[in-house]
Amino acid sequence: MTADADIVEGLRAAGLAGEGDVVLVPLTGGVSCDVWKVETPSGPIVVKRPLPQLRVAAEWLAPIERGQSEVRWLRRARGVDPQIAPEVLAELPGYGFAMRFLPDSPVWKDELMAGRIDPGFAAAVGRGIAAVHAATANSVADRAAFPNDDMFRALRVDPFLLHVARNDAELGPALDALAGDLVSRKIALVHGDVSPKNILVGAGGPVFLDAECAVYGDPAFDLAFCTTHLLLKAVWLGDARLNEAAAALVDAYRTGVAWEDADGLMLRAGRLTAALLLARVEGKSPAPYLTDPDHKRVVRDQARASIVAPPPSLAGLVANWKRTFA
Ligand SMILES: Nc1ncnc2c1ncn2[C@@H]1O[C@H](COP(=O)(O)OP(=O)(O)OP(=O)(O)O)[C@@H](O)[C@H]1O
Ligand SMILES: [Mg+2]
Structure with a gap:
């Protein structure tokens, strides 16, 4: 199974994808993660999964468990104020996670x-x-x-x-x-x-x-x-x-x-x-x-x-x- 198939399976298990094709559209050329936008039956979501090694010239090794830290922070911050972080919808294999896509919200x-x-x-x-x-x-x-x-x-x-x-x-x-x-x-x-x-x-x-x-x-x-x-x-x-x-x-x-x-x-x-x-x-x-x-x-x-x-x-x-x- 490819890593993407793993993600799709995780999304299905979490009830975030129907039975049809799931298309992962890359969102960024980020150095530390794969980030995709996925259209689901209940609206667009973002899927993020940490890379084992950062994509930078001087190699930085970083444990992929950092994905879990991110999920924890997002949840904790929403507990403080639901406006200041996206809602985490599911945790996925490989310390990936799905969150709600925020429309009309430029960087x-x-x-x-x-x-x-x-x-x-x-x-x-x-x-x-x-x-x-x-x-x-x-x-x-x-x-x-x-x-x-x-x-x-x-x-x-x-x-x-x-x-x-x-x-x-x-x-x-x-x-x-x-x-x-x-x-x-x-x-x-x-x-x-x-x-x-x-x-x-x-x-x-x-x-x-x-x-x-x-x-x-x-x-x-x-x-x-x-x-x-x-x-x-x-x-x-x-x-x-x-x-x-x-x-x-x-x-x-x-x-x-x-x-x-x-x-x-x-x-x-x-x-x-x-x-x-x-x-x-x-x-x-x-x-x-x-x-x-x-x-x-x-x-x-x-x-x-x-x-x-x-x-x-x-x-x-x-x-x-x-x-x-x-
Ligand atoms: N929930 C979201 N709603 C809308 N857009 C999002 C959301 N999450 C991420 N994005 C988009 O994806 C981009 C990358 O997300 P994020 O910064 O979490 O990933 P990253 O790979 O760590 O990026 P980088 O290494 O470039 O900082 C964001 O700058 C934003 O444009
Ligand atoms: Mg970023």
Whole structure:
């Protein structure tokens, strides 16, 4: 039986496909998963199944159990707010799953690239992430349900922080310390990949996808990861509204921080953002669109300066972020 036949059989067993032909239409050229859209008698669904090995130049091995982490995150997030994640309809062989297809919900990255930049939506993203963190903070049950530290190390800490640390004598110690601090904190449920390409602009606000890296850890990581993407895009697209969107995201997130001292979290998020910005120009997973040497220099110089002299708060880093040195 081919893998696809396996999926079709799983869909039938879950009552999600009739007896006729089931057509799996690929949805993305993603590096970590097969994702298909499937028309079923009860409407369109999305089927996602993790690949054993990521489709990137520098090979990353990642256990396929990450599919299960994603399902758990989606279900948990819907428990916090049913608007912010798609409904999981069934789990399938090979850690695949089926979820409801969200119609008329463009990917936020595509909207930003088309110049539709709405700081109000960015604020809603900040509120959504903070809501999941707030609902899961200091929860013994959530901590037990997401014991994915090895996966988070392999897919996030190593490629984004330690890889750069190993190749940078000057900043290595600071990045090592940051990585150590990040993995030591067990505060709330972290999504792990909050990027505009994993957020849909849904009718009721942001919908978060792609939670394969979910872990019980430091919530500052999600905020830093998403802010990093907006600051990189500000440089790439040269659009001040992306700086505004980043500021709105950070501000709205901060309002939702009820589980710990917000100043401490913003300090950690500022440090992490500086490191992630550097990782996107020097790391194992460079931002594919930052190819212009001037863009890279603008990101690299500001990131390095913020690692050497960390900003007191993420808001400060965002407020001072330059799109160009010209
Ligand atoms: N429930 C859904 N409704 C509508 N579209 C969806 C849904 N789930 C996924 N998609 C589409 O499929 C794309 C890929 O989904 P997802 O990010 O989960 O997979 P991925 O393989 O991990 O992607 P990548 O590696 O590119 O981030 C999304 O960007 C979106 O366009
Ligand atoms: Mg994705």
